[in-house]
Amino acid sequence: MxxxxxxxxxxxxxxxxxxxxxxxxxxxxxxxxxxxxxxxxxxxxxxxxxxxxxxxxxxxKNVKFRHIFRGAGAYNHYIPAIVGSVVNKEQFVTAYTPYQAEISQGILQSIFEYQTMICELTGMDTSNASVYDGSTAAAEAVAMCQERKRNVAFISETSNPETIKVIKTYCYGNGIDVVMVPEKDGLTDAEALKEAMGASSACFYVQQPNFYGNIEDCDALGEIAHAAGAKFIMGCNPMSLAVLKTPAEYGADVAVGDGQPLGLGLAFGGPYLGFMAATDKMVRRLPGRIVGETVDRDDKRAYVLTLQAREQHIRREKASSNICSNQALCALTVGVYLSAMGEQGLTQAAELCVSKAHYLQGVLAEAGLQPKYNHPFFHEFVTVSDVNSKVILEALEKKGILGGYPLNDKEILWCATEKNTKAEMDQVAAIVKEVCG
Amino acid sequence: MKLIFERGKEGQACTLMPACDVPQVTLAAPKREKKLHLPHVSENELSRHYTELGKQVHGVNDGFYPLGSCTMKYNPKVNEKAAALPGFTNVHPLQPAHTVQGCIEVLKQTQEMLCEITGMDAMTLQPAAGAHGEFTGLLLIKSYHESRGDVKRTKIIVPDSAHGTNPASATMVGYDIVNIPSAADGCVDIEKLREAVGEDTAGLMLTNPNTVGIFDKNILEITSIVHEAGGLVYYDGANLNAVMGVVRPGDMGFDVIHLNLHKTFSTPHGGGGPGSGPVGCKSFLAQFLPGLQPVEKDGALSLVAPENSVGSVKAFHGNFLVVVKAMTYILMLGKEGIPAAAKNAVLNANYMMNKLKDIYPMAYDTVCMHEFVMCLEKMKHDIDVSAMDVAKALLDYGIHPPTMYFPLIVHEALMVEPTETESKETLDEAIAVFRKIYEDAQANPAAMHECPVHTPVRRLDEVRAARKPVLRYTFE
Incomplete structure (x- = not known):
């Protein structure tokens, strides 16, 4: 034994x-x-x-694919060697939540640095120390916006289905009414949103880029939400924020997302990390830990868990959330990843994603898989074909390639990242051509 | 210490990304206007920065960590090795089932072993932490009552000694909280419970052993009082380490439970996460479980949503790699190792308690389970040395302080949980330190307010942090 x-x-x-x-x-x-x-x-x-x-x-017993073209909420990016070397340090791995600040400065400072980086990426004022994943971050953001007379949350149908499911489950708990805003041609139907929102609307949630990879007109959507007096929540792919207009620039009140693309492996879905950032006005409604700067008795700069009057161990049933353990080690991972990449490296990776995905869309179209939408996209896009998705994906699987995510018999959601090479994509196109041709 | 943003200089970076091998595309979408500030450091500077940060952290590997209610036991390294296997780390959560048979088997085997340990019939591994598990368990209770058309049940009963997450979780599920005072012995006041239950009772949330470290002997009566009133009973698994393999929540009358794999099952806390908070339930609640369940058919495994599933509490399949670690641990301990761990945890706690109780009064002077609570009210009153002062003094000796000021029903509380993985030698050393601090406090109480003096930083100005929040670094 x-x-x-x-x-x-x-x-x-x-x-x-x-x-x-x-x-x-x-x-x-x-x-x-x-x-x-x-x-x-x-x-x-x-x-x-x-x-x-x-x-x-x-x-x-699992199949590890060498070549991955599937995203849909979990993305195959390169993880620099330094990331693993730092986050496997025993002190970081085996410590508890940094309640005793005097012997936890390393963790507290790393969270403070993480919060700064999330603020930089999103452009928002304040970030918390993380929640469980992107979907729970979205659900917590919706809960943050609930007010006595505003109890209806509008969620775009173009969001990731996993996120929608989690939001609905949380709202079953807290009693917020969820109204789905329909999709039209791969984008949120802004007209429908405008008609539906009113005095009881608490918030509107949209994902950018959306589940189909398309870039939403968040200026218009945010305006509609705010005109109804509701809060505007954006769910963002953090990698895309190196190049795309930030949620702060779109006027979002809360920005959330999954930090997985920033240094966390696919790992069959977890652990990942939910990031949450908000305007200063909303900071006291943020759930979870927040680290702040202060000084010690000798006037030395130091860091500490702060604004704890929001939290369950103080406020009990009146807390802003029940969260206690979060994803601290994953926040450290993101911090190390972003430090290694720097603004230059991250921007380069994001631009590589864009170029590769567009190349893949081009060669797939030549091979017989037509793009379904004609909107700007980041690194994901949908194709349509008369050949069954299953047949196409099985042919790729035989060659050790994990193809896109099948949305149904005819449509596939593809993703390309900086890891995918031209040679790889040409091979995918050749196999697809054989099946479709 | 410098922040990462204060190191290096503009233009410095690690070389990570290749040149583009396809035609470059410029996005026809709105671009970010605000300049992005991220660190600009070489790999050496980056590595040293985090090495320095690491030196300012006390983990289980650095020394004794008797943080009550948190079960800071040793985290076996084999767990990490198993969770780092590329066959687990490089698998996409949306791969076809026939390519993830190993992952599904991990879920299945772990659920089966955890069901056996807890006396439950079904389990979900989707919740990411203990509080997340509480939320999930309460959703099951809500779904159950609603499925029977029993909509009057709007209240959750919580003892006043409960973890703060209990009432906070119940609120997230829309329940009102009924706090019941504990009896003089720290256990559930049976009469108060009888008065509190009724047609509006959705359930009771309880730990056993409770938060003062005592096993509630009336547990069968407690659970049957709630059941007779039509409510369900929820087991907060934070304290399971005291009884695993000895007593099962399922045999004590609990209907739904959560576990903390990052406490009881030896997965590391990572400075505050990721954890994992599986939820187990009796068969009549299984239909409501969130997420997907492993199902075996003709020798092949697949994942299927339960019939009346409440939905999903997290994307995909939970903190999967944490589950891998816990599974490795359970496989190693097995049928003898699981109760042996619990027994040694209880022995270590009682040993420490008995060696300290002559000078540090115990809140409840009786046999404890895995943890005990000291009450420093008298010390505070007599010489103005508080639980906080004693905790801070421990820092200078390289010992992580016990949980302070919890449970709320004990004043000037220090809650000590040594765990089973500490040796008698470590306990004896810690006992000596506690006794030395007591003597120092008697000799020079004022000096105690100055502790700690040997830590990287000293006591912090928490008021300033909250009044003038600085929550990020600002670039010039």
Whole structure:
């Protein structure tokens, strides 16, 4: 059996005796007999070697694709070597939430730096220290906007379906009414939004670029939301913010998104990171931890968890959210990633995404997969074809390529990033041509 | 210490991205106008910056970490090795099921083992943390009552000793909170509970052992009082480490539970996350579980949403790599190792408590489980040395302080949870430090307000941080 107990049986007995017990049975003697477990039906414990072997066997049952053209909420970007080397440092890995600031400056400062970088990317005033992922960030943002007389949240149908599902689940809990704003030609139907919003509207949520990769007219959408007196929430791909107009420039009140593209692996969906940033006006409604700068007793600059009057351990049922643990190590990851990339590297990566995705769209069109929309896009786009999506994707899979995400029998959502080479994309086009031709 | 933005200089960078091998495209969309400021450092400067930050962090690897209610046990390195396998890290969450059989098997096997440990029938691994699990569990309770047309049940009962997340989670699900006072022994006041339950009771949220570290012997009566009133009982798994393999929530009458894999099941806390907060339930609630469930058919695994699923509490399948770590741990401990860990956790706590109680009064002087709560009210009154002062003094000895000022029902509280992975030697050293601090406090109480003096920074001006918030670095 594997064990991480340092005390030998003899030592345990000695300790028991010292405090007046003869056995563990006596130590646990106050627990009612009826609830004591008779038999724990698990296998015998393994040695480290056996456990590792078991896990390797499971990992080997998965197919690791060398070539990935699928996004839809999880993106295959390059992760610099320095990222892993920093975030695997034992101090960062094994510390708890930095309640004791005097011995947690490293974590606190790294979060302060992360908050600064998120503010820079989004253009917003204030960022929190992270929430679980992009979808929960969106759901928490919607909850932030609830007011006594404004209890309806409008959500664009062009958002990622996973995000929509999570928003709806949270709203089932907190009682906010969710109204879906229809999609029209791959974009949010602004006319429909305008007609639907009114005095009871709390907020409007739109994703930029949207689920289909298209870039929304957020100037117009934000104006409609604000004209109705509601808050405007944008869900953003952080990589795209190196080049695209920021949520602050679009007038958003809250900007959220998933930080996964910034140094976090695909990892079958997690851990990722939800970032949340808001205008100064909304800061006291932000959920979760926030780190602030202050000084210590010797007037030395230092960092501390602050504005805690929002949080559950102080406010209990009146807290802005129940969040306690967040994704701190993932926030550190994003901080290291953005430091390694710098503004130049990040902009270059974003521009590579744009160029590669446009090249892929071009060669796929030649191969028989027509683009469905004719809007500006970042690094994702939808194709249509009479050939079943499944047939196309299976042909790619046979060559070790994870093709785009099938939206239905005819449509596929593709993604290209800086990792995809011209040669790779030409190969995809050749395979598609064979299937479609 | 310098911020990363104060290092390096404009133009400096790591060389990471290749030249573009396809025609360059300029986006026909609105561009950002505001200049983007990110750090500009060489890889060496970057590496040293974080190495320096790392030196200003106290992790479990740096020393004793008896932070009550947080179960800061040792995080086995094999967990990290398993979670770093490329077969897990390089898998897209939306790959076809036949290409992720290993991942689905991880979910399935982990759920089965956790169900056995907790006495539950079904489980979801989608919640990302304990509080997220509470929220999820309460959604199940809400769905259950609504599915039966029982819409009058609008209240969740919470003892006044509960974690702050309990009432906060109940609010997120639209419930009103009924706080009930604890009895003199720190346990549930049965009479007060009887008075509180009724036709409007949706459920009760409870930990056992409770937040003062005591096993509530009346647990079967408590759960049946709530059940008789038509409510469900929720188990906050924050304290499961005391009883895993010894007592199961499912056998104590609990209907729905959450676990903290980052406490009980040895996955690291990462400075505040990522954690994982699986939710288990009895079979009658399984139909409401969020996310997808592993299903086996003809030897192949797939993921299917439960019939009346409440939806999703997070995109995809939860903090998957954290689940991988917990699974590795459970495989290693197995049927003997799981209860052995709990027993040693309880032994370590009782040992420390008994070696300190002559000078540090215990809030409840009885056999404790995995943690105990000291009450420093008298010390505060007699010599004006507070729980905070003692905690800060510990910092100078390289010991992470216990949880301070919690639970709220104990004044000047310090909550100590040594965990099972600490040796007798470490405990003896820590006991000696606690005793030394006590003596120093008696000899020179005023000096205690100055602690710590040997840490990278000293006590912080928290009022200033909150009154004049500086929440980001500003570029000139």
């Amino acid at each position: 594997g064990s991480f107990l340092p005390n030998s049986e003899q030592e345990q007995l000695q300790m028991l005796n010292e405090i007046g017990f003869n056995s563990f049975e006596e130590l646990f003697g106050h627990i009612p007999e009826q609830v004591l477990l008779k038999n724990l039906n698990l296998a015998e414990g393994m040695s480290e070697l056996q456990a590792m072997d078991h896990m390797e066997e499971l990992a080997d």
